[in-house]
Amino acid sequence: MWLARIFSLALLGGSVVEAVDLSQDAQDMFDESMTFQDAIYDPAASYLHYFYYPLAAGPHETRSTVWYSAGLLQRNEGNDVQEAVNILEKVIGDQEKNTSVQWYGDYTVYPEQPTVGTPAYPPVIYNSWDPNWRGFIGTALIVIYEEYAHLLPGHVQDLILESLYNNTVGDSYRVGGVDGDNLYPAYSNAWLMRTVVTSWTGRKFHNANMTAAGEADAREFLALFDRNGTLSEFNGPTYAGVSLYALTIGAKYLGSTNSTIGQNAARVIREIWEYESLLWNANLRNFAGPWDRSYGYDMNKYVAIMATWVWSLVGKATVFHETSPIWTMTHADDFEVSPLIAILSEFHRTLLPESILSRLISFEGEHTYSGHAYAPPADLEPRNITTWLSANLTIGTDSFNQSVVGGYSEDSTSFSPSVVQWLRSDDSVGYFNLYPTETALQAEVAPYALNLTYPLGNASSTFTFVLASNPLGGKRDITGFDDVDGLQIEVVGGSVDPLPEISFCGLVGGSCDIIHDFEFWNLTFSMPANSSDVPSIQFKFAL
Ligand SMILES: *[C@@H]1O[C@H](CO)[C@@H](O)[C@H](O)[C@H]1NC(C)=O
Ligand SMILES: *[C@@H]1O[C@H](CO)[C@@H](O)[C@H](O)[C@H]1NC(C)=O
Ligand SMILES: *[C@@H]1O[C@H](CO)[C@@H](O)[C@H](O)[C@H]1NC(C)=O
Ligand SMILES: *[C@@H]1O[C@H](CO)[C@@H](O)[C@H](O)[C@H]1NC(C)=O
Ligand SMILES: *[C@@H]1O[C@H](CO)[C@@H](O)[C@H](O)[C@H]1NC(C)=O
Ligand SMILES: *[C@@H]1O[C@H](CO)[C@@H](O)[C@H](O)[C@H]1NC(C)=O
Numbered sequence: 001m002w003l004a005r006i007f008s009l010a011l012l013g014g015s016v017v018e019a020v021d022l023s024q025d026a027q028d029m030f031d032e033s034m035t036f037q038d039a040i041y042d043p044a045a046s047y048l049h050y051f052y053y054p055l056a057a058g059p060h061e062t063r064s065t066v067w068y069s070a071g072l073l074q075r076n077e078g079n080d081v082q083e084a085v086n087i088l089e090k091v092i093g094d095q096e097k098n099t100s101v102q103w104y105g106d107y108t109v110y111p112e113q114p115t116v117g118t119p120a121y122p123p124v125i126y127n128s129w130d131p132n133w134r135g136f137i138g139t140a141l142i143v144i145y146e147e148y149a150h151l152l153p154g155h156v157q158d159l160i161l162e163s164l165y166n167n168t169v170g171d172s173y174r175v176g177g178v179d180g181d182n183l184y185p186a187y188s189n190a191w192l193m194r195t196v197v198t199s200w201t202g203r204k205f206h207n208a209n210m211t212a213a214g215e216a217d218a219r220e221f222l223a224l225f226d227r228n229g230t231l232s233e234f235n236g237p238t239y240a241g242v243s244l245y246a247l248t249i250g251a252k253y254l255g256s257t258n259s260t261i262g263q264n265a266a267r268v269i270r271e272i273w274e275y276e277s278l279l280w281n282a283n284l285r286n287f288a289g290p291w292d293r294s295y296g297y298d299m300n301k302y303v304a305i306m307a308t309w310v311w312s313l314v315g316k317a318t319v320f321h322e323t324s325p326i327w328t329m330t331h332a333d334d335f336e337v338s339p340l341i342a343i344l345s346e347f348h349r350t351l352l353p354e355s356i357l358s359r360l361i362s363f364e365g366e367h368t369y370s371g372h373a374y375a376p377p378a379d380l381e382p383r384n385i386t387t388w389l390s391a392n393l394t395i396g397t398d399s400f401n402q403s404v405v406g407g408y409s410e411d412s413t414s415f416s417p418s419v420v421q422w423l424r425s426d427d428s429v430g431y432f433n434l435y436p437t438e439t440a441l442q443a444e445v446a447p448y449a450l451n452l453t454y455p456l457g458n459a460s461s462t463f464t465f466v467l468a469s470n471p472l473g474g475k476r477d478i479t480g481f482d483d484v485d486g487l488q489i490e491v492v493g494g495s496v497d498p499l500p501e502i503s504f505c506g507l508v509g510g511s512c513d514i515i516h517d518f519e520f521w522n523l524t525f526s527m528p529a530n531s532s533d534v535p536s537i538q539f540k541f542a543l
C-alpha cells in the first residue's frame, strides 16, 4: 500500500492522465457547474457557501461541498487536490460519532449548525439532521475513493473508509415507520443509496453482516422493481436522477462482483431509461407526467437531476434553453451534483442502447405509455399509469388508491398524478395539473381527452388545478379557459359545477401560496351543494 502510494505520487509528477475521460457534452456540464462552484467556494472555510432558496445569510453547506470535492479531484489543477483534501477532512471531522443517537454516522447539513440533540437544537429528522445525507455523501465518497484515491494522502484514504463504515452502521438504524423515519424499499432513491453504500462498504471491510444487509436491501428493491420494471418513486424528474446515480455506482464499482445490486444495476438502469425515454418529450424539454415528488411543473424552469443526465448524454441544448441560465432557475442548487453525474456519465452511456439515446434527442412521434408503479405502504394497490404523448401536447396520469393524501411523501405540492403540458408559440411550456386533495383517483386518458373521478369523494370534494400563467405578451389575467394561451381546454362532462373558482397564487400577491417557487392560477371546481354523485370531471383539449 505504502509503496503503491509512492508510485502513484511519482506518476503524478509525469504526464499521466489521472481523470475520468469525459465526452464533450459531459465536459461542458462539468465546466459550467465547476465555474459556478469555484465562485461560491470559500477556501478559508473549505466549504461552499450555502446556495439554496431562500439564500441563507452566511452559512456554508456540507453536501454540495462534497460533490464539489469530487469535481476538484477530477479537474486536478493548481490547488484542487489540496482543497479536496481540506474538504474531506473537515466534513468527515464533523461526522456524528455518538453511536447511541439516531443520526450516528451522518454529516452536518451545514458546518455552523448547533450540535444536533442539544436543548437549543432538537433532533428533527429531515430538518436539523437529514438521514439521506449519509446516502448522498456516502455514494460520493465511494466515487472519490474508487476514481481518485491515488491522488489522496494515505490518511485521507483511511478517513474515507472509516467514514463509510460509520455511515453504513448509522444507516442501518433506519427503519421505515420507526422514530419518524420513512425509509421503506419504495423510497427508491434513498433506499438505493443505502443499498449501494452498504454493499460496497461491506465488501471493502470483508464484513459479512454489512454485506448481508446490502444483499437484503438489494433483494427488497428488486422485488418491487421487477413487478413492472418501474421505480416505486415513479418518474420524479429529480429523484429518478438520484436513483440512476446510485445504480450507476452499483453497476460501475460492484458490477464485476457477485453482489446482487452489482449484478442487476445495469439491467435496472436500462429498464428505467426504457420508460423514461418514452415519457420524454424533446419538443417540450420535459418528462411527461405523472410525477412522483417533483420540484416544479415545468423542467424549463427548475433544475431536475434527470436534466443533468440528459445533458451529459445528449447535450445541453436538448434540455436547457439558451435564454434561461441555469443559475436563474429554481432548484439551481441541485446543479451542484453535476460534477458527479459527469464523472459517471461515460460509463452510464455504455449501458444504454442507441434507441434510448435517439428518443432523448428528438420526439419520435405520437404514442401512449402504459405502466404500473407500486409504493407501499402509501399505495394500497399498484397504480395504473397512462400517458399520451404527441408532438406538442402530453397528458399523463396515475390511477391510485392510497392510505394518505399526497402520495408516498404525503406532499400534495410534489405529487402530481395528472399532468397536462403543451408547447406555446414562444417555445415555452404551459401546464394544467391536478393538485391532489383525495386518497383515490381514477384517471382515463385518450388523445386530447382526460377524465378524472374521485371514487371515495363526496359533495365536499374539489378538483383543484394548477394552471401556468400565460407567457410574456399573452393575457396577464385569466378569468376562464378562453384566456389560456396555446391550448383550448373544455369541460365536457362530469358531476362538478363546470364553472371553476379562479384565484392567483403569486410570487408577491394573490390569495394563495406559490408551490416550489412556481406561481400559478388556481382553478377549483366544486360539487353542486348536497350532490350525491361521485365527483368527476371530463376534459377535451385542442391545440
Ligand atoms: C451519546 O448520546 C446519548 C444519547 O443521547 C447520551 O446519553 C450520551 O451522553 C452521548 N455520549 C456522548 C459521549 O456525548
Ligand atoms: C466512527 O465512529 C467511532 C465510534 O464508533 C468514532 O470513535 C470514530 O471517531 C468515528 N470515525 C469517524 C471518521 O467519524
Ligand atoms: C448487522 O447488521 C444489521 C442490519 O444492518 C444491524 O442492525 C446489526 O446491528 C448488525 N450487527 C452487527 C453485530 O454489526
Ligand atoms: C405488473 O405487475 C402486476 C402485479 O402487480 C402483474 O399482475 C402484471 O402482469 C404486471 N404487468 C406487467 C406489464 O408487467
Ligand atoms: C459472493 O461470493 C462470496 C465468496 O467470494 C460468498 O461468500 C457469497 O456468499 C457470495 N454471495 C452471493 C450473493 O452469491
Ligand atoms: C408543434 O409545434 C411546432 C412549433 O410550433 C410546429 O412546427 C409543429 O408543426 C407542431 N407539430 C404538430 C404535430 O402540431
Ligand SMILES: *[C@@H]1O[C@H](CO)[C@@H](O)[C@H](O)[C@H]1NC(C)=O
Pocket: 381, 382, 383, 384, 399, 400, 401, 441, 442
Ligand atoms: C388498475 O387496473 C386494474 C386492472 O384494470 C384494476 O383492477 C385496478 O383496480 C386498477 N388500480 C387502480 C388503483 O385504479
Ligand SMILES: *[C@@H]1O[C@H](CO)[C@@H](O)[C@H](O)[C@H]1NC(C)=O
Pocket: 380, 381, 401, 402, 440, 455, 456
Ligand atoms: C382501495 O384498496 C383497499 C384495500 O385493497 C380496498 O379495500 C378499497 O376498496 C380500495 N378502494 C378503491 C376506491 O378502489
Ligand SMILES: *[C@@H]1O[C@H](CO)[C@@H](O)[C@H](O)[C@H]1NC(C)=O
Pocket: 444, 445, 446, 449, 450, 451, 493, 538
Ligand atoms: C370520458 O367520459 C366520457 C363520458 O363517460 C366518455 O364518453 C369518454 O370516452 C371518456 N374518455 C376517456 C378518455 O375515457
Ligand SMILES: *[C@@H]1O[C@H](CO)[C@@H](O)[C@H](O)[C@H]1NC(C)=O
Pocket: 457, 458, 459, 460, 461
Ligand atoms: C365528505 O367526506 C369528508 C371526509 O371523508 C367529510 O369530512 C365530509 O364531511 C364529507 N362531506 C359531505 C358533504 O358528506
Ligand SMILES: *[C@@H]1O[C@H](CO)[C@@H](O)[C@H](O)[C@H]1NC(C)=O
Pocket: 435, 464, 501, 502, 503, 505, 512, 513, 522, 523, 524
Ligand atoms: C385553490 O383555491 C381554493 C379556493 O378556490 C383553495 O381552497 C385552495 O386551498 C387552493 N389550493 C391551492 C393549492 O392553492
Ligand SMILES: *[C@@H]1O[C@H](CO)[C@@H](O)[C@H](O)[C@H]1NC(C)=O
Pocket: 529, 530
Ligand atoms: C343542502 O342540505 C341542507 C341540509 O340537508 C339544507 O339545509 C340545504 O338547504 C340544502 N341545500 C341545497 C342547495 O339544496
